[in-house]
Amino acid sequence: MTLSGQIAIAGVYEHPTRWAPEKTEFQIMAECARGALRDCGLSLDDVDGLFAASMSMGAMGVCNLAEYLNLKPRHLDGTNIGGSSFVAHVSHAAAAIHAGLCEVALILYGSTAASNALAIGTGLGGGGRDPAQAFVSPYGMTTVGSYALVAQRHMHEYGTTSEQLAEIAVTMRRHAALNPEAKMRAPIEVADVLASRVISEPLHLLDCCIISDGGGAVVVTSAERARDLARPVVLLQGCGEAVCHQEVGAPDLLTIAASQSGAQALGMAGVSHDDVDLCTIYDSFTITLLLTLENLGFCKPGEGGAFVEGGRIGLGGALPVNPDGGGLSSNHPGMRGIFLVIEAARQLRGECSERQVEGAEVAMVHGTGGTLGILHTGATLVLARA
Amino acid sequence: MAVELQHPVPAASWETRAWWEGCGRGELVLQRCGACGKVQHKPRAVCATCLSSEIEHFVASGRGQVYTFTVTHQNQAPGFREACPYVLAYVELEEGPRLLTNVIGCDPGEVSVGMPVVVDFAPVDDEREAFAVPRFRPA
Numbered sequence A: 001m002t003l004s005g006q007i008a009i010a011g012v013y014e015h016p017t018r019w020a021p022e023k024t025e026f027q028i029m030a031e032c033a034r035g036a037l038r039d040c041g042l043s044l045d046d047v048d049g050l051f052a053a054s055m056s057m058g059a060m061g062v063c064n065l066a067e068y069l070n071l072k073p074r075h076l077d078g079t080n081i082g083g084s085s086f087v088a089h090v091s092h093a094a095a096a097i098h099a100g101l102c103e104v105a106l107i108l109y110g111s112t113a114a115s116n117a118l119a120i121g122t123g124l125g126g127g128g129r130d131p132a133q134a135f136v137s138p139y140g141m142t143t144v145g146s147y148a149l150v151a152q153r154h155m156h157e158y159g160t161t162s163e164q165l166a167e168i169a170v171t172m173r174r175h176a177a178l179n180p181e182a183k184m185r186a187p188i189e190v191a192d193v194l195a196s197r198v199i200s201e202p203l204h205l206l207d208c209c210i211i212s213d214g215g216g217a218v219v220v221t222s223a224e225r226a227r228d229l230a231r232p233v234v235l236l237q238g239c240g241e242a243v244c245h246q247e248v249g250a251p252d253l254l255t256i257a258a259s260q261s262g263a264q265a266l267g268m269a270g271v272s273h274d275d276v277d278l279c280t281i282y283d284s285f286t287i288t289l290l291l292t293l294e295n296l297g298f299c300k301p302g303e304g305g306a307f308v309e310g311g312r313i314g315l316g317g318a319l320p321v322n323p324d325g326g327g328l329s330s331n332h333p334g335m336r337g338i339f340l341v342i343e344a345a346r347q348l349r350g351e352c353s354e355r356q357v358e359g360a361e362v363a364m365v366h367g368t369g370g371t372l373g374i375l376h377t378g379a380t381l382v383l384a385r386a
Numbered sequence B: 001m002a003v004e005l006q007h008p009v010p011a012a013s014w015e016t017r018a019w020w021e022g023c024g025r026g027e028l029v030l031q032r033c034g035a036c037g038k039v040q041h042k043p044r045a046v047c048a049t050c051l052s053s054e055i056e057h058f059v060a061s062g063r064g065q066v067y068t069f070t071v072t073h074q075n076q077a078p079g080f081r082e083a084c085p086y087v088l089a090y091v092e093l094e095e096g097p098r099l100l101t102n103v104i105g106c107d108p109g110e111v112s113v114g115m116p117v118v119v120d121f122a123p124v125d126d127e128r129e130a131f132a133v134p135r136f137r138p139a
């Protein structure tokens, strides 16, 4: 009954653009669809499942997208749980394919967050006349601020330092230098991160992801069908989702959704941490990546600071994370989850040239959506080369 | 801080009205389940532990300590932009719940995790409501 090993990532495509003021969201998605379908040798006619979310798609958004692509899929999923949505879409697509509800699922994302000058980190504010937001909006919470609350608590409980967080930003930038499409490629040092202006203590500008335009597409189908397609088969071995909220008043800010979704994904895949050759982890902020590593179980709670030191998460280290440069340096068009899936698949296919993780056979993907200190989701995948 | 925070008037539903009206009177009104005794925040019409509708209200002490905080140096939203740097925090009340709030009444650099604080209400009346926003100051 398990779908582990039965479903495959058949095609992927990352839009090379980082700045696209002349494009619309749907245009970017359509260009990505073209890329991912070409990648695996399928056409729009083969697509019978459509999965999408974006910064602006509302309740009928996925239907508007179906119209734009002139698609009449037999399975629709517009799940939007924040930046992790596209990681969750992979497991939703897998379940739908496994259940016979569709056979070729197309997952799409596109955004012009940068050219629209969306101030995601510190400008969304407000909350308007929404009673559910009234316990947040009067206090000047920002996206950066919510993660900063978590970082401060981590520092208090475990003695984590700004230097350790900075190490993550430095590593992501080093990776981005090997990715010709990355937006920020100039090398930085720990001192540069610490010298960058404080946005919300203890997070500096360079602890925060960039904002870009961009998009991506992923084609999911049965492992059986994928074997007849153009590309090396990447199998879905495990998946999990979770939500963390304020419970009935006393949230544990340091136990994040990854602890639940990661444990499920690993258990389903039947692999241990030692089997994982690389991770792609949502790095909206340096603290996000650090806390995710702890909650996925790669180190104990509180040990994340020491874990990321000494090049461990860099290419050539014991556990390379985000070889593409991540959201901190490659791209972050508002919601980044789809790129985590794409980079993991490319690595497992062995097509990443200079930034290739040698012998990559198993990858763990974890997306975070929402705001870590307030309300967030997690979605995890374990992917493996067939 | 040089400029006071300009808190927007919170929107209340009938489920959360007792909280915001309580703040308007200078009281932190928490909920306790009459069936299972669990204290819960944010307010809701049913107990999220046992689904009972026997929700009772009681006035909290208003005392707590800083659970975590951040000094916000950048927020482009009007009312907050001018007040930077200001302190956004979770305060853990003596009764258990942790509230997202602001710490005021001291230099942002003096705030620390574990610091004892006491509630301080900022009235945010408009033509519709006589609410107040609970912030905390050093005890």
Ligand SMILES: [Zn+2]
Pocket: B033, B034, B035, B036, B037, B038, B047, B048, B049, B050, B051, B052
């Ligand atoms: Zn109860």
